Amino acid sequence: MDEINICSSGRVISRVFVGDGIAALEEHLDPYRHVFAVMDSNVAMQCPVAQEIAEIMNHKGVPGKLIDASEDNKTMDTVMDICGWLLDNGADRDALVLAVGGGITSDMVGFAASIYKRGVRFAYVPTTLLSQVDAAIGGKTGVNFENYKNILGVIRQPEFTYICPQVLESLPYRDFCSGAAEMLKTFIIEDAGNYETAVGLLNAMHKEYVIVPEQDAAEYWSDCVSAHACELTPLIAAAVRVKAGIVSRDQFEKGERRKLNLGHTFAHAIETLARREAMTGDGAPEKTDITHGEAVAMGMALAARLSDRIFRNDMDTPSALEERISEDLRACGLNPDSPFDVEEMSQAMHKDKKAEGGKVHFVLIRSIGDVAMQDLTVDEVCRLLA
Numbered sequence: 071m072d073e074i075n076i077c078s079s080g081r082v083i084s085r086v087f088v089g090d091g092i093a094a095l096e097e098h099l100d101p102y103r104h105v106f107a108v109m110d111s112n113v114a115m116q117c118p119v120a121q122e123i124a125e126i127m128n129h130k131g132v133p134g135k136l137i138d139a140s141e142d143n144k145t146m147d148t149v150m151d152i153c154g155w156l157l158d159n160g161a162d163r164d165a166l167v168l169a170v171g172g173g174i175t176s177d178m179v180g181f182a183a184s185i186y187k188r189g190v191r192f193a194y195v196p197t198t199l200l201s202q203v204d205a206a207i208g209g210k211t212g213v214n215f216e217n218y219k220n221i222l223g224v225i226r227q228p229e230f231t232y233i234c235p236q237v238l239e240s241l242p243y244r245d246f247c248s249g250a251a252e253m254l255k256t257f258i259i260e261d262a263g264n265y266e267t268a269v270g271l272l273n274a275m276h277k278e279y280v281i282v283p284e285q286d287a288a289e290y291w292s293d294c295v296s297a298h299a300c301e302l303t304p305l306i307a308a309a310v311r312v313k314a315g316i317v318s319r320d321q322f323e324k325g326e327r328r329k330l331n332l333g334h335t336f337a338h339a340i341e342t343l344a345r346r347e348a349m350t351g352d353g354a355p356e357k358t359d360i361t362h363g364e365a366v367a368m369g370m371a372l373a374a375r376l377s378d379r380i381f382r383n384d385m386d387t388p389s390a391l392e393e394r395i396s397e398d399l400r401a402c403g404l405n406p407d408s409p410f411d412v413e414e415m416s417q418a419m420h421k422d423k424k425a426e427g428g429k430v431h432f433v434l435i436r437s438i439g440d441v442a443m444q445d446l447t448v449d450e451v452c453r454l455l456a
């Protein structure tokens with residue numbers, strides 16, 4: 071088992087445990103007298119490991135609540151519902167709220183715990199690859215508001231994040247790929263060696279998956295994740311180490327932490343447009359049904375094109391870096407092509423919460439493992455990408 075710490079001013083502020091079975095979770099909960107568990111209802115139904123967690127909670131007499139963890143439900147109403155449940159169950163300032171689920175669950179439960187009684191402690195058992203390598207690390211919590219993603223929230227660290235790779239065996243292939251996008255993003259930022267290793271492993275898993283007949287795919291995928299767990303676990307730990315290092319140096323995103331937003335200004339625009347299209351458009355799935363990780367993959371390909379235009383004055387379409395990253399993403403089962411053009415994305419990018427004084431902090435890729443930040447206006451970016 072790996073233990074990775076997030077520190078601030080030389081003090082450990084959050085711990086991440088990677089690689090143990092779920093039974094050992096109980097020991098990590100022992101120091102806390104009043105634990106309250108909130109679980110994604112879908113995870114409770116689909117994930118055998120979550121059922122083991124429920125048994126641990128029953129054994130410890132921990133009150134439990136199920137939530138509908140969908141992007142539409144990632145709202146203040148759900149946060150208030152969690153707070154009301156804590157209140158009804160007598161949670162005091164000594165409480166620890168445990169979130170079991172993917173990034174939507176951890177973002178909402180972390181936020182609810184951060185505002186309940188001016189802040190109680192919380193911990194995560196992330197059940198998606200995306201939340202294991204990203205959402206459950208670093209303390210960003212929050213909800214969507216008025217068609218803006220994660221626009222309300224706080225940065226506050228969980229006591230611990232307990233990563234059990236076995237939970238991924240029930241995660242659908244598509245959600246696994248979404249997490250793969252965030253993992254590759256992390257390695258593009260800071261770890262060229264593990265980028266290569268991750269592309270190799272994810273490509274092997276993708277190739278094994280796509281040849282299986284559709285009716286057997288879910289069961290086969292579960293076996294595939296189980297068979298590759300010993301290669302996947304060190305990559306999860308490596309991605310956590312990169313993020314924990316960056317967060318330790320810049321917890322509140324004043325500088326270096328912005329690197330982790332690689333591809334995200336584009337991704338948020340794509341997600342906003344997809345939601346708008348779902349409400350008003352013709353319903354074509356490639357324009358309405360895009361997960362966060364899928365949008366990040368598309369955003370990284372655009373960031374690569376922008377980087378080539380800026381660093382290498384390469385005005386070809388697509389650029390060499392974009393071609394390389396797009397090819398790697400495709401090899402890993404991800405689509406790098408945004409269904410929206412740059413013009414369409416421009417308006418949504420103007421309204422991104424990360425835009426400050428008309429400029430956006432764009433993260434550019436010098437080479438795999440080496441990124442740089444540059445403030446650019448959305449109009450400059452659109453001109454360069456056109």
Ligand SMILES: NC(=O)c1ccc[n+]([C@@H]2O[C@H](COP(=O)([O-])OP(=O)(O)OC[C@H]3O[C@@H](n4cnc5c(N)ncnc54)[C@H](O)[C@@H]3O)[C@@H](O)[C@H]2O)c1
Pocket residue numbers: 110112113116117139140141144171172173174175177197198199200201204205206207208209210211219220237238239240241242245248249362363
């Ligand atoms: N706080 C952060 O730093 C941060 C970083 C990245 C993303 N996010 C947020 O995370 C969210 C996306 O997270 P996500 O991809 O984990 O989504 P998610 O929580 O919606 O999970 C994806 C789907 O998988 C299901 N699921 C989860 N675990 C499962 C399991 N083990 N077995 C079977 N099904 C399972 C869920 O019910 C859901 O349908 C977005 O809202 C995004 O904004 C936050």
